[in-house]
Amino acid sequence: MTLPLLTAWLIQKYGWRTAYAALGMLVLAVSFPLTSLLVRESGQAKSRATDPDHPALVSSIRTRPFLLLVLAIFLYSISFNGVISHLSALLTDRGLALKTAAEALSVLGACGLAGRLVTGPLLDRFFGVRVSIVLFLTTVVGVLLLSRGTAPAAFAGVAMIGFAAGGESDITPYLLSRYFSLQGFSTLYGLAWTAYATGTAVGPVLMGKLYTTTGSYQSWGIQLLAVPTLLSAVSMAMMPPYPAIAAVSGDKRIPSAETVTRTALPEL
Numbered sequence: 001m002t003l004p005l006l007t008a009w010l011i012q013k014y015g016w017r018t019a020y021a022a023l024g025m026l027v028l029a030v031s032f033p034l035t036s037l038l039v040r041e042s043g044q045a046k047s048r049a050t051d052p053d054h055p056a057l058v059s060s061i062r063t064r065p066f067l068l069l070v071l072a073i074f075l076y077s078i079s080f081n082g083v084i085s086h087l088s089a090l091l092t093d094r095g096l097a098l099k100t101a102a103e104a105l106s107v108l109g110a111c112g113l114a115g116r117l118v119t120g121p122l123l124d125r126f127f128g129v130r131v132s133i134v135l136f137l138t139t140v141v142g143v144l145l146l147s148r149g150t151a152p153a154a155f156a157g158v159a160m161i162g163f164a165a166g167g168e169s170d171i172t173p174y175l176l177s178r179y180f181s182l183q184g185f186s187t188l189y190g191l192a193w194t195a196y197a198t199g200t201a202v203g204p205v206l207m208g209k210l211y212t213t214t215g216s217y218q219s220w221g222i223q224l225l226a227v228p229t230l231l232s233a234v235s236m237a238m239m240p241p242y243p244a245i246a247a248v249s250g251d252k253r254i255p256s257a258e259t260v261t262r263t264a265l266p267e268l
Contacts (some may be wrong), residue, residue, distance in 0.1 A: 001109040008102030060180045060188060065239055069175060070195045072235040075228035076136060077199025078206070080165055082225045083143055084108070085204040087158070090217045094149040107155055108162035115166025122167075123174055129239045132171045135164040136233040140226045147222035178242045199228075 003023070010019035060066055083090075087108075091101040115135075122131045142160030145153045176188050203225070210221040 001106050001113070004102040004105035004109070008098055012098065060184060061191065063179075065179045066188065068235050068239055069172070069179075070192055072132075072136070072232040073172060073192055074195040074199045075235070076139065076168065076232040077196045078203040079139060079143060079225045079227075079229040079232075080161065080203070081200040082203025082207040083146065083161065083222070086207045086211070086217070089211075090146075090222070091154055093217045094154075096151060096154070100151060104154055104158045108158050108165075111159045111162035112166035112169075115163040115168075116170055118163075119167035119170050123171070127241075128171060128175050128178060129236050132168065132175070133233045133236050135167045135171070136229050136236065138164040139168075139229045140233070143226040143229070144223060147219040149219065203228075 007019050007023065010022055087105060088098070088101040091104060092098060119131065119135070138160050142157040142164065145157030145160065148154075148157075172192055173185075173189055176185060176192065180188055207217075207221070207225065211217055214221065
């Protein structure tokens with residue numbers, strides 16, 4: 001919420017090179033020492049290390065639920081990162097001031113926080129796949145609003161995209177914990193976000209190619225970026241119900257990997 005405004009001020013006053021240097025110094029001065037001093041892995045977590053070649057884990061990777069989830073994450077990442085990485089340039093290309101573009105990015109962060117806070121209670125009450133579909137469709141509407149190019153539509157679109165992004169980032173690990181054993185959670189989570197990172201590499205390049213070809217950010221080109229996320233919603237609609245729960249530990253429902261192997265839809 002604060003860094004876009006700070007960065008815009010630094011660019012206007014000192015130039016983009018100084019702004020980059022200041023952001024790098026913030027990482028060294030704040031993030032690095034806080035992480036190194038305060039973040040520790042418990043001995044219990046270390047003792048639960050899992051063999052990545054465990055048969056149940058390998059079987060989980062090849063199941064339809066996992067492949068559908070990975071596909072949805074990949075497609076969503078193309079849309080989200082394609083828009084967000086070009087957002088400031090896109091808005092200034094439409095005639096909005098740099099300060100306005102920075103404020104839009106600040107709104108993105110604030111709405112992302114709101115999305116996280118709201119999604120949690122929703123997951124406690126509704127089937128997580130349906131919540132995910134609603135958030136994907138929210139992103140689609142947000143991208144379409146952003147393509148209009150006016151300040152009110154841009155802020156509304158950014159707010160919807162940010163809200164959905166905050167929720168989706170929490171839904172992915174939640175769904176992995178519902179469909180698969182926690183024994184291989186770290187590996188499955190890493191693979192899922194590898195798909196997200198791949199989409200991160202694709203989306204901005206596609207948006208950049210559009211600008212290079214046309215010389216501006218065309219409305220129809222921005223609207224095309226809504227299509228991958230629409231396909232993400234279709235992919236999630238094909239997800240099966242949660243598998244049977246084999247054990248209960250405290251207030252945490254833990255699906256058995258063996259149960260998942262037996263009850264999940266056939267491997268693709």
